[in-house]
Structure formats: structure tokens, C-alpha cells
Amino acid sequence: MAVLVVADVHGNAIDDSTHKTVTAAAAIGGDIDILVAGENCGDAAAAAAKISGVRKVLHADDAAYAHRLAEPFADLIVKLAGDYDAILKAAATTGKNVMPRVAALLDVMQISEIVSVEAPDTFTRPIYAGNAMQTVKSSDAKKVITVRATSFAAAGEDGSASVETVAAAGDPGLSEFVEENLTKSDRPELTGAKIVVSGGRGLGSGEKFEEVILPLADKLGAGVGASRAAVDAGYVPNDYQVGQTGKVVAPELYIAIGISGAIQHLAGMKDSKVIVAINKDEEAPIFQVADYGLVADLFKAVPELTDAL
């Protein structure tokens, strides 16, 4: 058995989700190799070689992989697929974009966003926004899998795998990169943060979001999230969205402020260790999942909380 983990590379670094995906690969069993594809990403490949339990790192360095475009990236993975029984990538936006393309090219039914490995061919994944858990057994010879990183612990970093250069697979020229507008922030990245403070429609405006939520987040060293309603209303950029169709987070502490707790929102945060809800409506569904609920006007309670910390 051999498993290929496709790393999440940003610039010249790998995301922690790669370490978590390695843990999922280890649960399947067999030798684990990591593919690091990017442009000038030698440091990322060296970092991947340190991840515990990895046999070797495949390093593909080419301009075609600089922006993680689906078509050339999928072709590269397919070219390498022959040697592997399973191919895994974290279910972040790149994995969601590229892996189904890989699966179809290999004539395999992808298993999306697994949260546990029951057996080398059997996996559990959430469906219906996490209101049900489905366990599926795959009959495909090769498994193509995306992994919900928050459900797996990060592999350690005491490895010293070899790094092997692999040739690029060419660029079919179907798409080109134009630009990226990334949200700049000094705060911890949402999916990796130990504490997340999220705001909802209850904030009422972008100014209030900034005035009320950000100081609390900064006091706690927290990442900042939001409900879809807050994103749709333009209070914050889209990549703040937590939920079924946004990001999935599982921090030590999640503080939901002015968020009602729709199932689509809960889908993205209910695996947090401790949940706090601050909402003026004592009937708000968020209180059904909150360890600590405070029924209060957020404009009063949150600044008070920030000051008291």
C-alpha cells in the first residue's frame, strides 16, 4: 500500500492542514509520500520532508503550479497516481477544486471531506450540513479523498524524508491566472486559530463589526469569523464565513456574537471544544449548542467583556 498526500502550498510554505492530512493517510496505512507542487517552493518541500512518518517528498516546481490552477494541477496528480492506492488532499478550496477533476480523470468516485477512517476502504463523512454522518465503503481500486483537516490531529515534525524532483506535467493552457485579492490580516488564520470570535447580522454594520468584534479578538489573540448574513451584508470579506458552505473550524473556544445559529452556521463550528454565545434573544438556536450562553445586548456585553479581560 502507498498513499499520496497532496500538500497545501502557499507561497513557499505548507499549511498545517498538510500535517493533518498525513494523519488521515496514516490511518489508511502503507507508505506515505507527499507531493509539493508550486513555483520556487523548495522550502515548502523541505518543510514537508520533516513531517513524521513520510517516506519521500515529490517536489514539482513549475510556473504552471504557482496559482494552483485546476487543469495543470490535476494533470500532474493523475500522472503520479499510478504508484498509489489512495490520494488525499485537505478539503480546503484548492482540494475541493482539483481533486474531483483528478477523480473523474481516473474514473473514480471521490470521497469528500472525510472525518474518520474506519478501514482502508471505509470512511465517514458529514452530509446534510452535518445533520447526519454517512459511512461509505468504496469499491474503486484507487481512492481519491478530501479530508476535513479539523477532524485529524497534526502529524509531528521529527521526520527526515528524502526529496525527489518530479517533472511537471505540462499546461493544457485552458486557464490563466489574473489576480488574487487576499484578505490581509495579522490575526491568526481562521481554521488554525485556538480561539475564534465570530460576528453575525446582529452587529448591524461593518463599522460596528470592526468596533465591537475586532478588539475582543485582539485581546484574545483570536481569529475572526462571521455568519453568512454578516458576509452577505458586506460587514466582512467572504473568506470569514463559517459554515456548511464556508469554513469549518474547531477551535478550543468559539464565541458567537449576534449569530442566531442556523444549521448551516452550526455545521461549521459545532465541533469546537467550548462554545460561547452572546445574543439578546434567549430563544436563539445557538444557545442549544453553547456551553455558556449570555442573553444580553451585544453592544453592551462585548465591550464590557473586552475591557474585563
Add this chain to the structure above:
Amino acid sequence: MKVLVPVKRVIDYNVKVRVKSDQSGVDLANVKMSMNPFDEIAVEEAIRLKEAGTAEEIVAVSIGPEKAQDQIRQALAMGADRGILIKTDETVEPLGVAKLLQKVVEEESPELVILGKQAIDDDSNQTGQMLAALLGWSQGTFASEIKKDDGKLSVTREIDGGLQTIKINMPAVVTTDLRLNEPRYASLPNIMKAKKKPLDVKEVGDYGVDIAPRLEVVKVTEPPKREAGVKVADVAELIDKLKNEAGVI
């Protein structure tokens, strides 16, 4: 150009699903079914392309039970021109759906296929990417803006860190994210008119593709339940609990 829009009949997003006690699946008896919300956005986008003079014809296609005609009719009432139902009472996995859609594309020769990014029942987020792969087409997934521009399509995509804009060759597959547009409601006169628009009903067998499932559902279970905790009286008590009981700050 012609635009193809696949629409899926799914449980309405407001319904709280219940897992069946025999663990065979979720209870779909007597629950409200609707068009997948992302597919409404796809239909809306196609209509806007038509209104802008970029698209000439919109074909809505669904793979599902007889009743999926309701969702096709909804697309027609919103403004699609005709519908195709590929009838089956079996569950068809995204790979199978993509293979059927590939056949429809070969027959219809659209220049653009717009799908939802994700069906809210299986939460797979695969079909569009798979269809693009099978056709050898470019893909613009999780789109929050699309613009036709010199024979290419400029697609702004919602990605983890923010937004990415790419330019893709036509023909292309696009999948919709939530902020692409706000779908319209169908007016009553349009609902009446939609009843007269053509809707072809086909059988899965007509397409001669192997859509046998690759995944066997072993069981479907309830997610771990989270117990509601306590209400605290004020900010001071909240801080005390977080420090001394939960130990998280």
C-alpha cells in the same frame, strides 16, 4: 451561446433532517423538496447572461425522480427556455451525474455549463469539476462573478484567503458560490407560461453510460449530540467560567 444548467431536487434547506432508526439513510417521506439553492443561483446567472445578450438559450437538466420536473419547471418559470429530465429513482453519484451530463453536452453543444458548487444533501462538491474533466474543458469553480470577455470567461472565485480571478477558455464549466447573485422569484404569469415550455423526459438507459454506484452506504447515523450548557448571568460570570471551569482563556 447556449447555456446548460443542471438543477438537483434536494430536501429544502429549512428542513431539519432526521436520520432513520435503521441507519439506512435520512427520512425523506413527506418533507419539502426544493431546487438546490446553488442551482437557483446558476439559473439566475444564466438568465442574466441571456438578458445581457450574451446567451441565447438556456436548457435546464435534472437527473432524478419523476417529481424533479417540479424543479425544472421552476427553472423554466424563472426564465430558462426548455428542460430535460433524465428519470431515475436510484441515487446517482456525482461521477454518474457527470457522465450523464457529458452525454447531454455532446447532444446539446452548449458553450457554458453552470452548476451549483455543492448539493446541500450529499455535500459532495464534485459534479462540476468532474464534468469539466470528462469533457476536457476548463473550470471556474466557486464563482462570485463571471464576465465574458474576448471569447474567454473571466471568473472571480471565492478561495480560502479571499478572491482569485482567472480567465478561462470557452467552452467552460462554472460552479456558483452564494454571492454570485440573488436569484429572482418566479412571477405567477411566468409560472403559468412555464407549464407550456418544452420538457423532454428521458430514461437513464437512453444514454448508455455506466452509473452504478462506487460507494456503498454502510450506515447513516446521527452526529454526536452537543448538550446545551448553562446560561450565565453576566460578563463577570462568563469570564469566571471560561477561566476556572473551561480553562480556555
